[in-house]
Amino acid sequence: MSAVMMTRKVRKWEKLPGKNTFCCDGRVMMARQKGVFYLTLFLIVGTCSLFFAFECPYLAIHLSPAIPVFAILLFFFVMAMLLRTSFSDPGVLPRALPEEATFIEMEIEATNGNVPAGQRPPPRIRNVQINGQIVKLKYCYTCKIFRPPRASHCSICDNCVDRFDHHCPWVGNCVGKRNYRYFYLFTLSLSLLTIYIFTFNIVHVVMRSVNSGFMKTLQDTPGT
Amino acid sequence: MAETHNLQDLQHQAAVASKVYVQRDYNSGTICRFQTKFPSELESRVDRQQFEETIQTLNNLYAEAEKIGGKSYLEGCLACMTAYTIFLCMETHYEKVLKKIARFIKEQNEKIYAPLGLLLTDPIERGLRVVEITIFEDRSIGSGR
Numbered sequence: 001m002s003a004v005m006m007t008r009k010v011r012k013w014e015k016l017p018g019k020n021t022f023c024c025d026g027r028v029m030m031a032r033q034k035g036v037f038y039l040t041l042f043l044i045v046g047t048c049s050l051f052f053a054f055e056c057p058y059l060a061i062h063l064s065p066a067i068p069v070f071a072i073l074l075f076f077f078v079m080a081m082l083l084r085t086s087f088s089d090p091g092v093l094p095r096a097l098p099e100e101a102t103f104i105e106m107e108i109e110a111t112n113g114n115v116p117a118g119q120r121p122p123p124r125i126r127n128v129q130i131n132g133q134i135v136k137l138k139y140c141y142t143c144k145i146f147r148p149p150r151a152s153h154c155s156i157c158d159n160c161v162d163r164f165d166h167h168c169p170w171v172g173n174c175v176g177k178r179n180y181r182y183f184y185l186f187t188l189s190l191s192l193l194t195i196y197i198f199t200f201n202i203v204h205v206v207m208r209s210v211n212s213g214f215m216k217t218l219q220d221t222p223g224t
Numbered sequence: 225m226a227e228t229h230n231l232q233d234l235q236h237q238a239a240v241a242s243k244v245y246v247q248r249d250y251n252s253g254t255i256c257r258f259q260t261k262f263p264s265e266l267e268s269r270v271d272r273q274q275f276e277e278t279i280q281t282l283n284n285l286y287a288e289a290e291k292i293g294g295k296s297y298l299e300g301c302l303a304c305m306t307a308y309t310i311f312l313c314m315e316t317h318y319e320k321v322l323k324k325i326a327r328f329i330k331e332q333n334e335k336i337y338a339p340l341g342l343l344l345t346d347p348i349e350r351g352l353r354v355v356e357i358t359i360f361e362d363r364s365i366g367s368g369r
Contacts, residue, residue, distance in 0.1 A: 076307065080307035080308065080309065081307065084308055092351075093353070094349070094350060099242075099243045100243070100350075100354070100356070103245060128250045129251055130251070130253060130254060131252065131253050135250070145353065146353075148248070148254075150254075182308070185304070
């Protein structure tokens with residue numbers, strides 16, 4: 001009697017040869033070093049909670065309740081963008097399977113000809129024409145592929161990433177084609193949030209100083 | 225998702241002879257297009273016209289996916305306003321067309337290429353770099369050897 005084993009399907013992310021960590025059944029993809037990312041989270045959440053705890057009651061009463069409401073919306077937007085950037089795939093290019101790697105090797109041998117032993121092999125370059133201009137595509141020794149234009153290999157994550165911008169430790173992930181939009185919105189909205197909180201801190205201190213003097217204000221509101 | 229194609233299951237029993245790779249065509253810029261040049265290894269296997277038509281349809285589908293128009297603009301604006309949480313509920317236009325492409329390739333494999341002993345791999349599995357065509361060994365029963 002043949003025993004049919006119901007083996008669990010192996011997911012692609014489990015087999016990915018790069019140095020990424022995955023969570024939530026493959027929905028979350030991050031780099032290995034996450035320390036700085038936790039620091040970023042702590043800084044953003046910490047600053048904003050101090051703002052909400054100390055400034056917002058005063059500002060809501062004396063100026064307008066719209067101020068903390070807008071701050072909350074902006075805070076949620078910043079957090080959403082941060083998590084989206086950190087947890088999504090930046091555009092990792094899958095490595096070449098063995099057959100494709102051999103096919104490319106043969107193609108390189110054909111173009112370069114025989115190199116006598118002892119001499120350095122010439123750099124592996126493929127020239128392609130893009131809109132009439134010649135662009136050199138470099139060969140990636142780790143991934144065994146010719147990188148598409150604007151792709152680059154991230155040594156921290158050990159992956160080739162399409163339209164690679166940089167590896168951001170603050171976000172704990174590479175920034176590439178698929179998460180560039182979220183990264184850009186994150187930096188933009190975070191700048192906005194910082195300026196917003198700073199402005200209202202100043203407004204708060206000024207308003208209190210007008211009433212009760214500068215030194216007393218600082219004593220009353222250490223959170224600012 | 226690592227869902228194995230039914231045809232792939234069947235044809236793993238047949239020996240894989242070789243693989244041919246159709247590279248990207250960058251002549252019109254960095255948009256996703258594949259070369260329609262007919263690979264010489266497929267000379268004896270498939271009709272040139274048929275193959276070129278498949279690749280051309282694939283190119284048209286990718287062009288449709290990357291098309292920027294009023295609809296994609298509205299989709300982007302709506303998504304930005306909801307902090308991209310709307311993509312937890314709905315798919316982007318690009319993802320919808322990618323699914324359409326996957327269905328197209330499956331249909332082409334079932335109708336045309338599998339009977340000829342060939343298998344097209346969805347380019348997204350290879351990072352949109354190549355269209356991989358697997359050539360299976362021709363195991364005709366009445367070969368008389």
